[in-house]
Amino acid sequence: EKLWPDFSTEDLNVAIRDFASRERRFGNVAAPAGKPAS
Numbered sequence: 001e002k003l004w005p006d007f008s009t010e011d012l013n014v015a016i017r018d019f020a021s022r023e024r025r026f027g028n029v030a031a032p033a034g035k036p037a038s
Contacts, residue, residue, distance in 0.1 A: 002011060
């Protein structure tokens, strides 16, 4: 973890790649197995 003044261009690129690789569901949650979503 770095403070903003210590961020380099590479640190920013790593943070963007990390964020882009996350599974975002925008508030939705997966339906429990075996139950249809309603």
